[in-house]
Amino acid sequence: MTNPLVGIVMGSDSDWPVMEAAAQALDEFEVPYEVDVVSAHRMPREMVAYGEQAHGRGLKAIIAGAGGAAHLPGMLASVTPLPVIGVPVPLRYLDGMDSLLSIVQMPAGVPVATVSVAGARNAGLLAVRVLAAFDAELAEKMVEFQAELNNQATEKGRKLRAKVAGNDSFGFGK
Numbered sequence: 771m772t773n774p775l776v777g778i779v780m781g782s783d784s785d786w787p788v789m790e791a792a793a794q795a796l797d798e799f800e801v802p803y804e805v806d807v808v809s810a811h812r813m814p815r816e817m818v819a820y821g822e823q824a825h826g827r828g829l830k831a832i833i834a835g836a837g838g839a840a841h842l843p844g845m846l847a848s849v850t851p852l853p854v855i856g857v858p859v860p861l862r863y864l865d866g867m868d869s870l871l872s873i874v875q876m877p878a879g880v881p882v883a884t885v886s887v888a889g890a891r892n893a894g895l896l897a898v899r900v901l902a903a904f905d906a907e908l909a910e911k912m913v914e915f916q917a918e919l920n921n922q923a924t925e926k927g928r929k930l931r932a933k934v935a936g937n938d939s940f941g942f943g944k
C-alpha cells in the first residue's frame with residue numbers, strides 16, 4: 771500500500787460528512803491520504819502523539835477539521851512542523867462562526883491555513899498545491915484542473931448571456 775502523504779483528521783466522526791470532500795479532492799489527484807478521529811479535547815495525549823509523529827511518518831501536510839470550540843488544528847500546528855490546513859465544521863448552532871474563529875485566530879508563530887466554513891474541498895486542493903510545489907507532475911495536473919475550471923466558468927457566462935440578452939456583448943466564451 772502507498773504511504774499516505776496527507777493526514778485528514780477530525781475531532782469526531784460526526785465531522786466526516788463535511789470532511790469527506792477533502793478526501794474526494796485528494797482522490798481526484800491520486801494523492802494518498804489517511805483518515806482518523808483525533809480530538810484535542812477528548813484524547814489530548816493521542817492528539818499530541820499524532821502531531822509529533824506525523825512528519826517522521828512521511829506526511830507532508832495535515833488537514834484538520836473540527837466544530838464548535840475547534841482547537842484541534844491549532845494544537846496540531848503547535849506540535850508539528852508540517853503545514854496544517856484547518857477546516858471549520860459548522861454545527862447546529864452559530865453557523866460555524868465559532869469553529870471559524872477558533873481556527874483562524876491563531877497567535878503569531880503558529881500558523882494554520884484556514885479555509886472557509888465547511889470548505890473541506892478547498893482544504894484538499896490546497897494540500898495538493900503544497901505537494902505540487904515539489905512535484906512537477908502534480909503541478910501539471912493542477913494546471914489542467916484550473917484550465918477546466920476556467921472552461922466551466924466561461925461556459926456558464928456564455929449560457930447566462932445567451933439566456934438574458936441573446937447576445938455576447940463582452941466577446942468572451944467562444
Ligand SMILES: Nc1c(C(=O)O)ncn1[C@@H]1O[C@H](COP(=O)(O)O)[C@@H](O)[C@H]1O
Nearest residue numbers: 781782784809810811836837840841842
Ligand atoms: N472541536 C472538537 C475537538 C477539538 O478541537 O479537539 N474535538 C471534538 N470537537 C468537535 O466536537 C463536535 C461534536 O462532536 P460529537 O458529534 O462527537 O459530539 C465535532 O464537530 C468535533 O469536531
